[in-house]
Amino acid sequence: MSGHSLYQPQSPFMKWMERRLPIAGLIHSSFVVYPTPRNLNYWWTFGGILTFMLGVQIITGIVLAMHYTPHVDYAFNSVEHIMRDVNYGWLLRYLHANGAAMFFLAAYVHMFRGMYYGSYKEPREVLWILGVILLLLIIATGFMGYVLPWGQMSFWAATVITNLFSAIPLVGEPIVSWLWGGYAVGNPTLNRFYSLHYLLPFVIAGVVVLHIWALHVAGQNNPTGVEPRRDTDTVPFTPYATIKDSFLMIVFCILFAWFVFYMPNYLGHADNYIPANPAVTPTHIVPEWYYLPFYAILRAIPNKLMGVVALGASIVILAFLPWLDTSKVRSARYRPLYRQFFWVFVVVCVGLGWLGSKPAEGGYVIAARILTLYYFAHFLIVLPLLGLFEKTKPLPNSITESVLHGDVPLGASAPPPVKT
Amino acid sequence: MNLKRTILAFAAAGALAGALATPAAHAAEQVTPPRQSWSFSGPFGKYDPAQLQRGFKVYKEVCAACHSMNLLRFRNLAEPGGPEFSLAQAAAVAAEYKIKDGPNEQGEMFERDGRIADAFPAPFPNDAAARAANGGVLPPDMSVIAKARTYERGFPWFVLDMFTQYQEQGPDYLTALMLGYREKPADFTMPSPTMQYNMYFPGHAIGMPPPLSNDRVTYDDGAPQTLEQYSKDVSAFLMWIAEPHLVARKRLGFQVMIFLIVFAGLLYFTKKKVWHAVDLEPGAVEKKA
Ligand code: HEM
Numbered sequence: 220m221s222g223h224s225l226y227q228p229q230s231p232f233m234k235w236m237e238r239r240l241p242i243a244g245l246i247h248s249s250f251v252v253y254p255t256p257r258n259l260n261y262w263w264t265f266g267g268i269l270t271f272m273l274g275v276q277i278i279t280g281i282v283l284a285m286h287y288t289p290h291v292d293y294a295f296n297s298v299e300h301i302m303r304d305v306n307y308g309w310l311l312r313y314l315h316a317n318g319a320a321m322f323f324l325a326a327y328v329h330m331f332r333g334m335y336y337g338s339y340k341e342p343r344e345v346l347w348i349l350g351v352i353l354l355l356l357i358i359a360t361g362f363m364g365y366v367l368p369w370g371q372m373s374f375w376a377a378t379v380i381t382n383l384f385s386a387i388p389l390v391g392e393p394i395v396s397w398l399w400g401g402y403a404v405g406n407p408t409l410n411r412f413y414s415l416h417y418l419l420p421f422v423i424a425g426v427v428v429l430h431i432w433a434l435h436v437a438g439q440n441n442p443t444g445v446e447p448r449r450d451t452d453t454v455p456f457t458p459y460a461t462i463k464d465s466f467l468m469i470v471f472c473i474l475f476a477w478f479v480f481y482m483p484n485y486l487g488h489a490d491n492y493i494p495a496n497p498a499v500t501p502t503h504i505v506p507e508w509y510y511l512p513f514y515a516i517l518r519a520i521p522n523k524l525m526g527v528v529a530l531g532a533s534i535v536i537l538a539f540l541p542w543l544d545t546s547k548v549r550s551a552r553y554r555p556l557y558r559q560f561f562w563v564f565v566v567v568c569v570g571l572g573w574l575g576s577k578p579a580e581g582g583y584v585i586a587a588r589i590l591t592l593y594y595f596a597h598f599l600i601v602l603p604l605l606g607l608f609e610k611t612k613p614l615p616n617s618i619t620e621s622v623l624h625g626d627v628p629l630g631a632s633a634p635p636p637v638k639t
Numbered sequence: 640m641n642l643k644r645t646i647l648a649f650a651a652a653g654a655l656a657g658a659l660a661t662p663a664a665h666a667a668e669q670v671t672p673p674r675q676s677w678s679f680s681g682p683f684g685k686y687d688p689a690q691l692q693r694g695f696k697v698y699k700e701v702c703a704a705c706h707s708m709n710l711l712r713f714r715n716l717a718e719p720g721g722p723e724f725s726l727a728q729a730a731a732v733a734a735e736y737k738i739k740d741g742p743n744e745q746g747e748m749f750e751r752d753g754r755i756a757d758a759f760p761a762p763f764p765n766d767a768a769a770r771a772a773n774g775g776v777l778p779p780d781m782s783v784i785a786k787a788r789t790y791e792r793g794f795p796w797f798v799l800d801m802f803t804q805y806q807e808q809g810p811d812y813l814t815a816l817m818l819g820y821r822e823k824p825a826d827f828t829m830p831s832p833t834m835q836y837n838m839y840f841p842g843h844a845i846g847m848p849p850p851l852s853n854d855r856v857t858y859d860d861g862a863p864q865t866l867e868q869y870s871k872d873v874s875a876f877l878m879w880i881a882e883p884h885l886v887a888r889k890r891l892g893f894q895v896m897i898f899l900i901v902f903a904g905l906l907y908f909t910k911k912k913v914w915h916a917v918d919l920e921p922g923a924v925e926k927k928a
Contacts, residue, residue, distance in 0.1 A: 299783065309887075473903065476896060480896070492881075
């Protein structure tokens with residue numbers, strides 16, 4: 220659907236340029252005339268929000284890096300130096316720390332959107348898998364970033380997470396000391412995490428380009444899950460999508476600003492204001508909220524190796540979603556049963572997140588086991604079977620029809636036109 | 640994915656969380672500190688300079704004997720949004736301290752009077768000395784202690800806190816800690832004779848003797864010289880040294896919020912106008928070929 224460039228350069232310079240590097244034409248065809256389904260709702264604005272947040276993280280991160288010292292003896296105090304003495308350093312740091320949380324929030328909304336509307340289905344499998352790769356990359360980036368302030372949680376999170384690799388039979392221990400660059404988390408670990416934390420966002424940016432490329436080849440899905448067929452099914456990206464995206468992006472910024480300016484430490488952990496101390500283990504080692512569901516899955520399994528496998532599988536399984544979901548119908552709008560299961564799944568994920576923040580004991584472990592089981596059952600049992608047995612509702616013939624006549628196909632008693 | 644469903648889902652998640660919370664709510668090692676009212680809470684909160692000045696006096700005359708405050712510099716005392724001493728007052732405070740400097744041209748270390756650019760000197764030369772003087776426990780550095788201490792809010796409070804902006808767990812805990820010394824209950828075994836029983840300290844056995852008592856510090860501004868008042872003042876002071884730009888942050892936040900809300904409103908109406916034609920009739924969008 221990306222189509223040929225319809226761009227007509229006006230000025231002599233742009234004409235000259237267009238014959239040598241048609242970048243203006245590329246931008247024009249991708250972000251101006253690019254046709255987007257006219258019925259996209261606000262859940263579709265989160266891709267743009269993610270791109271914006273990536274920009275925020277990169278810009279604030281680069282400036283923070285100018286003042287940060289990656290050394291075990293100075294890291295904690297250099298962050299405090301940023302907070303106290305650098306002009307607007309407190310703003311930069313709070314933007315970056317809360318920005319990471321907002322990034323994950325947007326990524327999760329974006330993914331649940333994809334799940335609800337079946338955006339991973341043919342022909343968007345590669346687009347979806349690139350998304351899963353992005354998720355893995357942001358998880359890794361966020362984790363390494365969290366280690367940099369070198370507080371108690373930084374240190375112990377690094378210790379716990381790198382130690383997971385020791386569960387691998389035979390080569391586990393050597394791999395862990397290779398990751399550490401020594402026999403414990405220490406200065407070499409901090410240095411390499413810093414280096415990688417600077418590198419990965421640019422890798423993410425590269426994968427985002429592929430992701431958007433794949434999006435522009437397959438075209439956007441839409442709330443009906445029915446591909447655009449007629450001219451009236453789509454509207455040009457600019458001004459329609461641009462203005463809608465901008466509006467929600469600013470609304471999202473209000474939420475972001477609420478945390479940054481009014482409760483900047485709410486999403487963090489008090490223990491990370493205690494300088495790292497290898498001799499003192501905190502009572503509860505808890506990761507940031509956005510890792511909690513995965514952490515709950517890890518701890519739900521009594522065997523360490525199997526726990527690590529389950530943790531990995533809980534993310535990797537997402538990449539197989541296009542093939543695990545056997546339904547021909549994309550959108551949950553027309554899948555009454557799937558819609559119920561979808562919300563159960565959302566609740567299970569939130570529940571796992573809550574359990575991840577609790578100590579791994581007693582009733583919590585039992586609950587975490589049940590929810591972990593359900594998490595995997597959703598992908599391995601519910602989705603494959605639903606597609607075979609679910610009686611789906613009739614699809615509209617086109618997007619336009621669904622917009623104008625509601626979701627009843629023409630011929631049936633059509634309600635009067637509704638506004639979207 | 641309409642709003643009602645979303646809200647329902649969150650409500651269900653909340654109910655689930657609540658149900659799970661009850662059976663395992665056992666490990667309540669920490670007693671919840673009572674909530675205090677703070678001048679710096681809420682979206683328009685500001686430190687009260689008079690309170691910070693009193694808190695500083697308590698700190699300097701009592702706590703500084705054992706606790707360091709490495710990240711605070713004398714000049715901070717005169718910065719806006721803090722205790723707002725004059726520069727001359729800050730310099731006078733600095734001059735009361737001897738700072739180790741050097742080496743000089745002869746290669747020797749020497750002591751000189753403090754200047755406003757210096758950091759507050761620590762009471763002990765190193766952690767081992769601090770431990771040795773305190774029955775084997777280290778008095779922690781106070782620079783960010785108000786952000787490094789908290790207590791668990793539990794469900795549903797932690798959700799509500801997002802809306803009420805309650806985030807003064809640190810100073811609430813510090814105040815409670817100062818006021819929390821009690822006779823040891825009969826069935827409690829103290830791990831070491833130099834320790835004290837404190838209601839709010841996790842585990843209750845604390846290595847810090849009760850630092851404050853009525854009339855311990857003389858206030859020049861007529862504020863009551865009570866244990867309670869001292870505790871609140873020193874906690875507010877500790878909050879300020881942990882978060883010295885809080886006032887500027889909240890002030891800027893308000894401006895940013897106003898800007899974003901107005902901007903979002905304008906974008907909303909622009910969006911409505913742009914989409915007006917499409918919402919009315921499908922063919923209305925002209926396709927430039
Ligand atoms: C660095 C993080 C990411 C960025 C910057 C990003 C960016 C974008 C953008 C700009 C769009 C187009 C707008 C939209 O449809 O919302 C998009 C679409 C999409 N993204 Fe992402 N994304 C990210 C992560 C993910 C993840 C983690 C997944 C899921 C595993 C994912 C899956 C998708 C899918 C399936 C679409 C097509 C949606 C549709 O048309 O229905 N993305 N992404």
